[in-house]
Amino acid sequence: MTVSTKRRSIKKVVSQIVAVIVTIIFIFPVLWMVLTSFKYRVDIFAMPPKWIFSPTLHSYLYTLQRGFWHPFMNSVIMSVSSIILAMVISIFAAYSFSRFKPAGTDTWMFLILSSRMIPPVAAVIPMFLLYRLFHLGNTYIGMIMLYTMFSLPFALWMLKGFIDQIPREFDEAALADGASVTHVVFDIILPQLGPALVAVAVFSIIFVWNEFLFAYILTGKETRTIPVQIAAGIYTEKGVDWEYISALSTLYIIPVLGVVFFLQKYFLRGLTFGTIRR
């Protein structure tokens, strides 16, 4: 008995230690980049690497000067507008798919979801031609519409799942009282969709904020987003500009990390796509 309790407590200690080490390994690359962004140029290239150094905001000041606000605001504008647009469109569609079940509902839902599986390089060629034809390249409206399509499938699926769980009696009672369908959607369904909308927003922001290929091909100087700025800003005449890249990517990852960490309950719910019910 004592042997087995002893073995158990050893196992517990080992698990604890392994868990800590694993966490450090997984967070290390991020930590290292963030630390780098607070170093002077000489410390960045120091060998052996410097763990302790005198911190400086030099890289950040330089980044603000070399170009930050413009691509940052572009990313913000495109993410926020496209997510809101996607939500508005999918609330109505999800309501109709859930309540009226028009012919081919399952097929439509499946097709729309599977569009998320298309490799982006397959879609970027026609998109480039399409945007050139309609002069949508390097425009906010073009990028916002594109990103709306990015968020739409997931939003539609999440919201339909949620609306399916709202008892029909609620809307039927309201309809019997003579309320219009639009009224039902806004006053009865929408107030109950809070958590679903947050989950949708959390996921969409990851898709849109992190998107690179389409932004790289379709945006121009005025509409360039941060990921494009990072990829295009790596090289300068003095080689790789690590001061700029480290500070810029640190500033870039903070908003999305913040959103997900504060709203992780919703994030985890969306992650398993409703496969796990508890």
Add this chain to the structure above:
Amino acid sequence: MRKDHQENFIKWFFILPALAFFFAWNIFPLLWVLGLSFHKYSIMTGRPPRFVGLENYTRIFGDPYFWDRFRTTFTYVFVAVFFEFVIGFGLALLFNQEIKGKKIMLTLMMAPMIIAPVATGVFFRFMYEPTWGIFGYFLDKLVGLRPQFLQDSRLALPSVILADIWMWSPFMLMMTLAGLQAVPDYLLEAAEVDRLSWWTKFRHIILPTIKPVLVLALLLRTIDAFRLFDKIFVMTGGGPGTATEIISMSVYRLAFLFFRTGRGSALAIILLVVAIIFTNIYLLLLRAGRKA
């Protein structure tokens, strides 16, 4: 009667915007790229596309260069997803125990999958720098080697895959853990009472519950691995030579660097078909699991 009519109108009216988006931004472009794949066309010349039938496809399938690119792609996808699965599963078993500070640890471990692939690529490139990168420093200390990770054509692919494993193992961990936590406690307690071996418990109680979520995780990872572009673009650009040139990189090169838009479209369609085939394999597995 009038009510039915009105409902019918509203039903489609509500769906219309979503479907319009879907057609304009998905179906139409896909048809366009399918059409282009049968044409000789360059985005640069402005000459109208010339129909060439299956020539683009036969050229691709007849060219050992592209077979090589497919081999690189499959190596990437399978090695990465395999290790992500194994590591994620192992970690899920680890974190399914009582561990102090579990919540904060899991929160921190979500970072890799949330951070943009472009940023991940940049981080790893920074650590892989041959002369002053931290990875080279560690290896030098441990085994006295200082490899040229991304510049060495034998090491470039494994190095890029390692970044993928770092990024996505936590995803497998989260999915598996969510599955493990849904295993009914009373079954586990009953197993404890009956003194079932760990393997029997795993095989008959845990696995049936977590199978759907495991298959789903593998499906999402595999498809996403085929879609990969950003990370490789930032880390190696497909090089050195063609060591890390996966198919999506070749599509990009053909269409936007060599301006052979028709050929690039054909390759894109092939990639799409491969992705669809894999999706269906997993969906069959999911369905088979549900029936059992």
